[in-house]
Amino acid sequence: MDAEDEVTVGIVAQRNNDRAQSLATQLVDALERNGVAAAVDDETGAAIGERCVSVAEMNGFDLVVSIGGDGTFLFVAREAGGAPIVGVNLGEVGFLNAVAPENAVEAVTALVAERHETGEIGGRAVKRLRASGEGWTLEPALNEVVVHGPKRGSGGGATIDIRVDGQRYAESHADGVLVATPTGSTAYNLSEGGPLVRPSVDALVVTQMAAADPMPPLVIDNTSELTLTVRDAETAYAISDGRNRQRLEPPASVTVTTADDPVTLAGPPVNFFGALEKLE
Structure with missing residues:
Protein backbone atom coordinates (compact mmCIF):
# COMPACT_ATOMS: atom_id res chain seq x y z
CA MET A 1 0.00 0.00 0.00
CA LYS A 127 -24.79 20.80 12.69
CA ARG A 128 -23.59 21.97 16.11
CA LEU A 129 -24.33 25.04 18.22
CA ARG A 130 -21.94 27.78 19.22
CA ALA A 131 -22.56 29.93 22.30
CA SER A 132 -20.59 33.13 22.76
CA GLY A 133 -20.53 36.28 24.82
CA GLU A 134 -18.27 39.20 25.57
CA GLY A 135 -14.74 37.82 25.31
CA TRP A 136 -15.63 34.12 25.33
CA THR A 137 -16.88 31.28 23.12
CA LEU A 138 -17.80 27.77 24.26
CA GLU A 139 -16.82 24.60 22.42
CA PRO A 140 -19.52 23.64 19.88
CA ALA A 141 -22.46 21.61 21.22
CA LEU A 142 -23.86 18.63 19.36
CA ASN A 143 -26.92 18.35 21.63
CA GLU A 144 -27.71 21.60 23.37
CA VAL A 145 -26.68 24.90 24.91
CA VAL A 146 -28.23 25.77 28.28
CA VAL A 147 -28.26 29.17 29.98
CA HIS A 148 -29.42 29.01 33.61
CA GLY A 149 -29.28 30.81 36.94
CA PRO A 150 -27.10 29.89 39.91
CA LYS A 151 -29.05 26.68 40.60
CA ARG A 152 -32.23 24.82 39.72
CA GLY A 153 -35.30 25.19 41.90
CA SER A 154 -36.71 27.75 44.30
CA GLY A 155 -34.61 30.89 44.65
CA GLY A 156 -32.12 29.79 42.01
CA GLY A 157 -33.45 31.09 38.71
CA ALA A 158 -33.03 34.26 36.70
CA THR A 159 -35.00 36.53 34.41
CA ILE A 160 -34.07 35.54 30.86
CA ASP A 161 -35.09 37.48 27.76
CA ILE A 162 -35.18 35.39 24.56
CA ARG A 163 -34.85 37.06 21.18
CA VAL A 164 -34.86 35.38 17.77
CA ASP A 165 -33.11 37.45 15.10
CA GLY A 166 -33.60 40.48 17.31
CA GLN A 167 -37.32 39.96 17.95
CA ARG A 168 -38.53 39.08 21.45
CA TYR A 169 -40.07 35.65 21.83
CA ALA A 170 -40.37 35.44 25.61
CA GLU A 171 -39.16 36.91 28.89
CA SER A 172 -39.74 35.24 32.23
CA HIS A 173 -38.15 34.27 35.49
CA ALA A 174 -37.05 30.68 34.90
CA ASP A 175 -34.54 28.08 35.96
CA GLY A 176 -33.04 28.51 32.51
CA VAL A 177 -33.43 28.32 28.75
CA LEU A 178 -32.33 25.42 26.57
CA VAL A 179 -31.47 25.57 22.86
CA ALA A 180 -31.28 22.14 21.23
CA THR A 181 -30.35 20.71 17.85
CA PRO A 182 -32.56 17.99 16.34
CA THR A 183 -29.96 15.49 17.58
CA GLY A 184 -30.29 16.92 21.08
CA SER A 185 -34.08 17.10 21.01
CA THR A 186 -34.20 13.57 22.44
CA ALA A 187 -31.92 14.41 25.37
CA TYR A 188 -32.14 17.25 27.93
CA ASN A 189 -34.71 19.06 25.78
CA LEU A 190 -37.14 16.15 25.99
CA SER A 191 -36.85 15.96 29.77
CA GLU A 192 -37.79 19.67 29.96
CA GLY A 193 -40.94 19.16 27.89
CA GLY A 194 -39.50 20.14 24.51
CA PRO A 195 -40.61 18.45 21.28
CA LEU A 196 -38.92 15.62 19.43
CA VAL A 197 -37.39 16.69 16.11
CA ARG A 198 -36.41 14.23 13.41
CA PRO A 199 -32.63 14.50 12.79
CA SER A 200 -33.04 15.35 9.10
CA VAL A 201 -34.97 18.55 9.90
CA ASP A 202 -32.91 21.77 9.70
CA ALA A 203 -34.20 23.37 12.88
CA LEU A 204 -33.41 24.40 16.45
CA VAL A 205 -35.62 24.09 19.52
CA VAL A 206 -35.93 26.76 22.23
CA THR A 207 -37.36 25.47 25.52
CA GLN A 208 -37.82 27.39 28.75
CA MET A 209 -37.02 25.52 31.96
CA ALA A 210 -39.61 25.88 34.74
CA ALA A 211 -40.58 29.40 33.69
CA ALA A 212 -42.97 31.45 35.84
CA ASP A 213 -44.74 32.77 32.72
CA PRO A 214 -43.95 30.11 30.14
CA MET A 215 -44.35 30.18 26.39
CA PRO A 216 -44.63 26.91 24.42
CA PRO A 217 -41.35 25.47 23.15
CA LEU A 218 -40.39 27.11 19.86
CA VAL A 219 -38.98 25.45 16.72
CA ILE A 220 -36.98 27.86 14.55
CA ASP A 221 -34.83 27.77 11.44
CA ASN A 222 -31.25 26.74 12.15
CA THR A 223 -29.96 29.89 10.44
CA SER A 224 -31.52 32.04 13.18
CA GLU A 225 -29.52 33.95 15.78
CA LEU A 226 -30.69 33.63 19.35
CA THR A 227 -29.87 36.15 22.04
CA LEU A 228 -30.45 35.12 25.66
CA THR A 229 -30.08 38.02 28.09
CA VAL A 230 -29.87 37.11 31.78
CA ARG A 231 -30.88 39.52 34.55
CA ASP A 232 -31.95 39.48 38.21
CA ALA A 233 -29.37 36.95 39.38
CA GLU A 234 -26.04 37.20 41.16
CA THR A 235 -24.52 34.71 38.77
CA ALA A 236 -25.51 32.49 35.85
CA TYR A 237 -23.95 29.94 33.50
CA ALA A 238 -23.83 29.05 29.82
CA ILE A 239 -23.16 25.34 29.29
CA SER A 240 -22.37 23.39 26.11
CA ASP A 241 -23.44 19.71 26.05
CA GLY A 242 -23.49 19.57 29.83
CA ARG A 243 -19.72 19.89 30.12
CA ASN A 244 -18.11 23.10 28.86
CA ARG A 245 -19.18 25.95 31.10
CA GLN A 246 -18.88 29.74 31.16
CA ARG A 247 -19.75 31.73 34.29
CA LEU A 248 -21.81 34.85 33.63
CA GLU A 249 -22.16 38.03 35.67
CA PRO A 250 -25.67 39.36 34.95
CA PRO A 251 -26.77 41.40 33.22
CA ALA A 252 -25.14 39.36 30.47
CA SER A 253 -26.09 38.25 26.96
CA VAL A 254 -25.37 34.92 25.29
CA THR A 255 -25.56 34.57 21.50
CA VAL A 256 -26.38 31.10 20.15
CA THR A 257 -25.94 30.28 16.46
CA THR A 258 -25.20 27.27 14.31
CA ALA A 259 -21.46 26.58 14.35
CA ASP A 260 -19.41 26.62 11.16
CA ASP A 261 -17.93 23.16 11.78
CA PRO A 262 -20.44 20.28 11.72
Whole structure:
Protein backbone atom coordinates (compact mmCIF):
# COMPACT_ATOMS: atom_id res chain seq x y z
CA MET A 1 0.00 0.00 0.00
CA ASP A 2 1.42 3.39 -1.02
CA ALA A 3 1.97 5.93 1.74
CA GLU A 4 -0.55 8.26 0.14
CA ASP A 5 -3.18 5.48 0.38
CA GLU A 6 -2.62 4.76 4.05
CA VAL A 7 -5.72 4.93 6.21
CA THR A 8 -5.65 5.65 9.94
CA VAL A 9 -8.53 4.72 12.22
CA GLY A 10 -8.92 5.85 15.83
CA ILE A 11 -10.94 3.82 18.33
CA VAL A 12 -12.36 5.26 21.55
CA ALA A 13 -13.89 2.81 24.03
CA GLN A 14 -16.21 3.76 26.86
CA ARG A 15 -14.20 4.06 30.05
CA ASN A 16 -14.24 1.21 32.54
CA ASN A 17 -16.28 -0.95 30.17
CA ASP A 18 -14.81 -4.42 29.56
CA ARG A 19 -17.15 -5.08 26.66
CA ALA A 20 -16.08 -1.87 24.92
CA GLN A 21 -12.40 -2.68 25.45
CA SER A 22 -12.86 -6.20 24.09
CA LEU A 23 -14.54 -4.84 20.98
CA ALA A 24 -11.74 -2.28 20.56
CA THR A 25 -9.25 -5.16 20.54
CA GLN A 26 -11.27 -6.99 17.88
CA LEU A 27 -11.37 -3.89 15.70
CA VAL A 28 -7.65 -3.26 16.01
CA ASP A 29 -6.87 -6.87 15.04
CA ALA A 30 -9.25 -6.79 12.06
CA LEU A 31 -7.90 -3.49 10.78
CA GLU A 32 -4.24 -4.38 11.17
CA ARG A 33 -4.80 -7.70 9.36
CA ASN A 34 -5.90 -5.56 6.40
CA GLY A 35 -2.90 -3.25 6.62
CA VAL A 36 -4.79 -0.37 8.22
CA ALA A 37 -3.13 1.70 10.93
CA ALA A 38 -5.23 1.70 14.10
CA ALA A 39 -4.84 3.48 17.42
CA VAL A 40 -6.97 3.52 20.55
CA ASP A 41 -7.41 6.28 23.11
CA ASP A 42 -4.94 6.55 25.99
CA GLU A 43 -7.08 4.87 28.64
CA THR A 44 -8.08 1.98 26.40
CA GLY A 45 -4.48 1.51 25.30
CA ALA A 46 -3.37 1.21 28.91
CA ALA A 47 -6.02 -1.46 29.50
CA ILE A 48 -5.50 -3.61 26.39
CA GLY A 49 -1.86 -2.92 25.53
CA GLU A 50 -2.39 -1.43 22.07
CA ARG A 51 -0.89 1.63 20.40
CA CYS A 52 -2.58 4.68 21.88
CA VAL A 53 -2.91 8.42 21.26
CA SER A 54 -5.00 11.15 22.82
CA VAL A 55 -8.51 11.52 21.44
CA ALA A 56 -7.63 15.05 20.31
CA GLU A 57 -4.87 13.59 18.10
CA MET A 58 -7.51 11.58 16.24
CA ASN A 59 -8.96 14.82 14.85
CA GLY A 60 -7.00 14.36 11.63
CA PHE A 61 -7.62 10.61 11.23
CA ASP A 62 -9.61 9.15 8.34
CA LEU A 63 -12.19 7.66 10.71
CA VAL A 64 -12.88 7.54 14.45
CA VAL A 65 -14.94 4.76 16.04
CA SER A 66 -16.84 5.56 19.24
CA ILE A 67 -17.76 2.49 21.29
CA GLY A 68 -20.27 3.10 24.09
CA GLY A 69 -23.31 5.27 24.64
CA ASP A 70 -24.25 8.74 23.49
CA GLY A 71 -22.07 10.25 26.23
CA THR A 72 -18.98 8.62 24.74
CA PHE A 73 -19.99 9.86 21.29
CA LEU A 74 -20.38 13.44 22.55
CA PHE A 75 -16.91 13.25 24.09
CA VAL A 76 -15.41 11.98 20.82
CA ALA A 77 -17.22 14.65 18.80
CA ARG A 78 -15.92 17.36 21.12
CA GLU A 79 -12.31 16.17 20.95
CA ALA A 80 -12.05 14.74 17.42
CA GLY A 81 -15.02 16.21 15.56
CA GLY A 82 -12.92 17.07 12.52
CA ALA A 83 -12.85 13.40 11.52
CA PRO A 84 -15.82 11.28 10.38
CA ILE A 85 -17.21 9.39 13.38
CA VAL A 86 -19.10 6.10 13.49
CA GLY A 87 -20.81 5.08 16.72
CA VAL A 88 -21.09 1.53 18.05
CA ASN A 89 -23.99 1.36 20.48
CA LEU A 90 -23.47 -0.22 23.89
CA GLY A 91 -26.06 2.02 25.53
CA GLU A 92 -29.78 1.66 26.10
CA VAL A 93 -31.09 3.95 23.35
CA GLY A 94 -28.31 5.18 21.06
CA PHE A 95 -29.54 8.15 19.05
CA LEU A 96 -25.96 8.83 17.94
CA ASN A 97 -24.68 5.26 17.64
CA ALA A 98 -26.13 3.40 14.67
CA VAL A 99 -23.99 0.25 14.64
CA ALA A 100 -24.77 -2.81 16.77
CA PRO A 101 -21.73 -4.41 18.47
CA GLU A 102 -22.05 -7.62 16.47
CA ASN A 103 -21.86 -5.60 13.23
CA ALA A 104 -18.99 -3.34 14.27
CA VAL A 105 -16.11 -5.09 12.47
CA GLU A 106 -18.08 -5.40 9.25
CA ALA A 107 -19.25 -1.76 9.37
CA VAL A 108 -15.81 -0.33 10.09
CA THR A 109 -14.02 -2.42 7.46
CA ALA A 110 -16.68 -1.39 4.92
CA LEU A 111 -15.99 2.29 5.68
CA VAL A 112 -12.25 1.71 5.25
CA ALA A 113 -12.93 0.01 1.91
CA GLU A 114 -14.97 3.07 0.90
CA ARG A 115 -12.01 5.27 1.76
CA HIS A 116 -9.70 3.15 -0.42
CA GLU A 117 -12.16 3.17 -3.34
CA THR A 118 -13.28 6.80 -3.31
CA GLY A 119 -10.58 8.63 -1.39
CA GLU A 120 -12.93 9.71 1.39
CA ILE A 121 -15.43 8.46 3.92
CA GLY A 122 -18.84 9.98 3.36
CA GLY A 123 -21.52 10.61 5.92
CA ARG A 124 -24.20 12.94 7.15
CA ALA A 125 -23.13 16.40 8.32
CA VAL A 126 -24.72 17.16 11.69
CA LYS A 127 -24.79 20.80 12.69
CA ARG A 128 -23.59 21.97 16.11
CA LEU A 129 -24.33 25.04 18.22
CA ARG A 130 -21.94 27.78 19.22
CA ALA A 131 -22.56 29.93 22.30
CA SER A 132 -20.59 33.13 22.76
CA GLY A 133 -20.53 36.28 24.82
CA GLU A 134 -18.27 39.20 25.57
CA GLY A 135 -14.74 37.82 25.31
CA TRP A 136 -15.63 34.12 25.33
CA THR A 137 -16.88 31.28 23.12
CA LEU A 138 -17.80 27.77 24.26
CA GLU A 139 -16.82 24.60 22.42
CA PRO A 140 -19.52 23.64 19.88
CA ALA A 141 -22.46 21.61 21.22
CA LEU A 142 -23.86 18.63 19.36
CA ASN A 143 -26.92 18.35 21.63
CA GLU A 144 -27.71 21.60 23.37
CA VAL A 145 -26.68 24.90 24.91
CA VAL A 146 -28.23 25.77 28.28
CA VAL A 147 -28.26 29.17 29.98
CA HIS A 148 -29.42 29.01 33.61
CA GLY A 149 -29.28 30.81 36.94
CA PRO A 150 -27.10 29.89 39.91
CA LYS A 151 -29.05 26.68 40.60
CA ARG A 152 -32.23 24.82 39.72
CA GLY A 153 -35.30 25.19 41.90
CA SER A 154 -36.71 27.75 44.30
CA GLY A 155 -34.61 30.89 44.65
CA GLY A 156 -32.12 29.79 42.01
CA GLY A 157 -33.45 31.09 38.71
CA ALA A 158 -33.03 34.26 36.70
CA THR A 159 -35.00 36.53 34.41
CA ILE A 160 -34.07 35.54 30.86
CA ASP A 161 -35.09 37.48 27.76
CA ILE A 162 -35.18 35.39 24.56
CA ARG A 163 -34.85 37.06 21.18
CA VAL A 164 -34.86 35.38 17.77
CA ASP A 165 -33.11 37.45 15.10
CA GLY A 166 -33.60 40.48 17.31
CA GLN A 167 -37.32 39.96 17.95
CA ARG A 168 -38.53 39.08 21.45
CA TYR A 169 -40.07 35.65 21.83
CA ALA A 170 -40.37 35.44 25.61
CA GLU A 171 -39.16 36.91 28.89
CA SER A 172 -39.74 35.24 32.23
CA HIS A 173 -38.15 34.27 35.49
CA ALA A 174 -37.05 30.68 34.90
CA ASP A 175 -34.54 28.08 35.96
CA GLY A 176 -33.04 28.51 32.51
CA VAL A 177 -33.43 28.32 28.75
CA LEU A 178 -32.33 25.42 26.57
CA VAL A 179 -31.47 25.57 22.86
CA ALA A 180 -31.28 22.14 21.23
CA THR A 181 -30.35 20.71 17.85
CA PRO A 182 -32.56 17.99 16.34
CA THR A 183 -29.96 15.49 17.58
CA GLY A 184 -30.29 16.92 21.08
CA SER A 185 -34.08 17.10 21.01
CA THR A 186 -34.20 13.57 22.44
CA ALA A 187 -31.92 14.41 25.37
CA TYR A 188 -32.14 17.25 27.93
CA ASN A 189 -34.71 19.06 25.78
CA LEU A 190 -37.14 16.15 25.99
CA SER A 191 -36.85 15.96 29.77
CA GLU A 192 -37.79 19.67 29.96
CA GLY A 193 -40.94 19.16 27.89
CA GLY A 194 -39.50 20.14 24.51
CA PRO A 195 -40.61 18.45 21.28
CA LEU A 196 -38.92 15.62 19.43
CA VAL A 197 -37.39 16.69 16.11
CA ARG A 198 -36.41 14.23 13.41
CA PRO A 199 -32.63 14.50 12.79
CA SER A 200 -33.04 15.35 9.10
CA VAL A 201 -34.97 18.55 9.90
CA ASP A 202 -32.91 21.77 9.70
CA ALA A 203 -34.20 23.37 12.88
CA LEU A 204 -33.41 24.40 16.45
CA VAL A 205 -35.62 24.09 19.52
CA VAL A 206 -35.93 26.76 22.23
CA THR A 207 -37.36 25.47 25.52
CA GLN A 208 -37.82 27.39 28.75
CA MET A 209 -37.02 25.52 31.96
CA ALA A 210 -39.61 25.88 34.74
CA ALA A 211 -40.58 29.40 33.69
CA ALA A 212 -42.97 31.45 35.84
CA ASP A 213 -44.74 32.77 32.72
CA PRO A 214 -43.95 30.11 30.14
CA MET A 215 -44.35 30.18 26.39
CA PRO A 216 -44.63 26.91 24.42
CA PRO A 217 -41.35 25.47 23.15
CA LEU A 218 -40.39 27.11 19.86
CA VAL A 219 -38.98 25.45 16.72
CA ILE A 220 -36.98 27.86 14.55
CA ASP A 221 -34.83 27.77 11.44
CA ASN A 222 -31.25 26.74 12.15
CA THR A 223 -29.96 29.89 10.44
CA SER A 224 -31.52 32.04 13.18
CA GLU A 225 -29.52 33.95 15.78
CA LEU A 226 -30.69 33.63 19.35
CA THR A 227 -29.87 36.15 22.04
CA LEU A 228 -30.45 35.12 25.66
CA THR A 229 -30.08 38.02 28.09
CA VAL A 230 -29.87 37.11 31.78
CA ARG A 231 -30.88 39.52 34.55
CA ASP A 232 -31.95 39.48 38.21
CA ALA A 233 -29.37 36.95 39.38
CA GLU A 234 -26.04 37.20 41.16
CA THR A 235 -24.52 34.71 38.77
CA ALA A 236 -25.51 32.49 35.85
CA TYR A 237 -23.95 29.94 33.50
CA ALA A 238 -23.83 29.05 29.82
CA ILE A 239 -23.16 25.34 29.29
CA SER A 240 -22.37 23.39 26.11
CA ASP A 241 -23.44 19.71 26.05
CA GLY A 242 -23.49 19.57 29.83
CA ARG A 243 -19.72 19.89 30.12
CA ASN A 244 -18.11 23.10 28.86
CA ARG A 245 -19.18 25.95 31.10
CA GLN A 246 -18.88 29.74 31.16
CA ARG A 247 -19.75 31.73 34.29
CA LEU A 248 -21.81 34.85 33.63
CA GLU A 249 -22.16 38.03 35.67
CA PRO A 250 -25.67 39.36 34.95
CA PRO A 251 -26.77 41.40 33.22
CA ALA A 252 -25.14 39.36 30.47
CA SER A 253 -26.09 38.25 26.96
CA VAL A 254 -25.37 34.92 25.29
CA THR A 255 -25.56 34.57 21.50
CA VAL A 256 -26.38 31.10 20.15
CA THR A 257 -25.94 30.28 16.46
CA THR A 258 -25.20 27.27 14.31
CA ALA A 259 -21.46 26.58 14.35
CA ASP A 260 -19.41 26.62 11.16
CA ASP A 261 -17.93 23.16 11.78
CA PRO A 262 -20.44 20.28 11.72
CA VAL A 263 -19.70 16.72 12.77
CA THR A 264 -19.74 14.01 10.09
CA LEU A 265 -21.63 10.86 11.12
CA ALA A 266 -20.27 7.96 9.09
CA GLY A 267 -21.81 4.56 8.56
CA PRO A 268 -25.47 3.60 8.45
CA PRO A 269 -28.12 6.10 9.58
CA VAL A 270 -29.62 5.76 13.03
CA ASN A 271 -33.09 4.18 13.13
CA PHE A 272 -34.67 7.22 14.80
CA PHE A 273 -38.11 5.76 15.34
CA GLY A 274 -36.67 2.46 16.51
CA ALA A 275 -34.58 4.32 19.08
CA LEU A 276 -37.66 6.21 20.24
CA GLU A 277 -39.30 2.90 21.18
CA LYS A 278 -36.53 2.40 23.76
CA LEU A 279 -37.31 5.62 25.60
CA GLU A 280 -39.01 5.12 28.93
